Amino acid sequence: MTRVGIIGLGFMGKMHFRCYQAMEDVQVVAICDTDKAKFEETGSAGGNIEGADAPLDFTDIGLYDDLGRMLTESKLDALSVTLPTYMHKEYAIKAMRAGVNVLCEKPMALNVEDGLEMIAASEQTGKLLQVGHCIRFWPEYVKAKELVDSGRYGKVLAATFQRLSLTPTWSWEGWLMDRAKSGSAALDLHIHDSDFVQHLFGMPTAVFSRATSGPSGGDDHIVTQYVYDDNRVITAEGGWVMTPAFGFEMSFNILLEKATIVYDCTREPTFRVCPDDGDAYCPEVVSGDGYSNEIEHFVKAVRGEDVPDIITPAQSIDSVKLVLAEKKSAALTEKVAL
Numbered sequence: 001m002t003r004v005g006i007i008g009l010g011f012m013g014k015m016h017f018r019c020y021q022a023m024e025d026v027q028v029v030a031i032c033d034t035d036k037a038k039f040e041e042t043g044s045a046g047g048n049i050e051g052a053d054a055p056l057d058f059t060d061i062g063l064y065d066d067l068g069r070m071l072t073e074s075k076l077d078a079l080s081v082t083l084p085t086y087m088h089k090e091y092a093i094k095a096m097r098a099g100v101n102v103l104c105e106k107p108m109a110l111n112v113e114d115g116l117e118m119i120a121a122s123e124q125t126g127k128l129l130q131v132g133h134c135i136r137f138w139p140e141y142v143k144a145k146e147l148v149d150s151g152r153y154g155k156v157l158a159a160t161f162q163r164l165s166l167t168p169t170w171s172w173e174g175w176l177m178d179r180a181k182s183g184s185a186a187l188d189l190h191i192h193d194s195d196f197v198q199h200l201f202g203m204p205t206a207v208f209s210r211a212t213s214g215p216s217g218g219d220d221h222i223v224t225q226y227v228y229d230d231n232r233v234i235t236a237e238g239g240w241v242m243t244p245a246f247g248f249e250m251s252f253n254i255l256l257e258k259a260t261i262v263y264d265c266t267r268e269p270t271f272r273v274c275p276d277d278g279d280a281y282c283p284e285v286v287s288g289d290g291y292s293n294e295i296e297h298f299v300k301a302v303r304g305e306d307v308p309d310i311i312t313p314a315q316s317i318d319s320v321k322l323v324l325a326e327k328k329s330a331a332l333t334e335k336v337a338l
């Protein structure tokens with residue numbers, strides 16, 4: 001039995017809870033949140049995930065408001081750090097120093113220095129540190145990467161990724177709407193696509209971005225061109241200043257020499273491959289959702305099972321580095337080299 005704890009029972013803490021509870025031989029034994037009212041909210045994890053609507057049940061789980069006490073009393077194998085981003089470093093390091101493996105939500109940290117300290121703690125303690133870049137585990141994105149890597153449809157000529165959201169209103173003490181705490185939509189939301197661009201194509205040589213500010217006071221809608229040595233045209237657009245009536249959409253188009261791969265979470269069918277020599281088809285994708293697949297990967301790694309290197313701490317830092325370069329480019333309105 002793998003004994004798991006969660007710190008931060010907000011939007012993502014509930015999502016992690018749901019995923020662990022659905023797994024065999026995993027027990028959420030303790031949860032920590034400084035806001036005790038969170039333990040009274042047994043409503044669903046929600047989000048845009050099918051099946052995430054079951055009520056939460058905290059029976060037989062140790063409920064804490066202090067991580068130190070939880071670590072001493074709960075004998076955890078692993079901890080999900082689902083706290084506001086500006087707290088990731090302090091709590092992730094504290095857990096690893098107490099001998100606990102950590103799954104920390106994305107973005108890893110607000111800056112590269114904090115991320116490096118987290119990696120150093122992981123190396124010093126020998127404890128795992130996985131960052132929650134769930135898009136690397138999202139079934140359609142996984143399949144798109146598999147198709148691109150296979151070379152079956154030739155080289156990538158262009159790709160565009162979008163992640164557009166209404167303004168999030170749920171965050172604890174409004175931390176998301178404070179750019180000093182969240183890094184604004186660029187670092188909080190758009191990083192999913194920057195990270196996937198890195199996953200698919202490696203780090204670009206430079207970025208060119210334009211951004212507009214919004215309710216966080218920072219880059220709340222950003223458009224970036226990722227520059228590579230060849231002529232491929234790679235862009236991503238992300239932000240959280242869409243209207244409530246718009247809701248949330250994530251999508252991509254990948255143009256290859258012999259096919260276009262299209263995903264749009266609001267369309268039906270959501271995922272299609274349109275080859276140059278036949279009809280469009282909907283490829284089979286892995287089961288589950290990005291969150292549950294990422295958590296299953298983490299638990300397997302904690303148990304010492306052999307898992308592929310899908311997201312390393314160094315790549316997680318690179319994604320922070322990438323978005324910070326995008327923010328710099330937007331501020332300077334010029335290309336920034338990486």
Ligand SMILES: NC(=O)c1ccc[n+]([C@@H]2O[C@H](COP(=O)([O-])OP(=O)(O)OC[C@H]3O[C@@H](n4cnc5c(N)ncnc54)[C@H](O)[C@@H]3O)[C@@H](O)[C@H]2O)c1
Pocket residue numbers: 007008009010011012013032033034035038065082083084085105106107132134170171172173175188
């Ligand atoms: N992977 C994804 O798709 C995704 C989606 C949303 C959020 N996130 C990330 O998850 C993290 C959490 O975001 P959220 O939306 O769940 O935030 P949230 O505001 O909903 O939840 C934060 C929780 O932390 C608790 N908390 C605050 N200080 C604490 C402390 N010192 N000790 C214990 N608990 C404390 C709050 O009471 C709250 O319950 C962020 O890094 C965010 O970027 C990831």
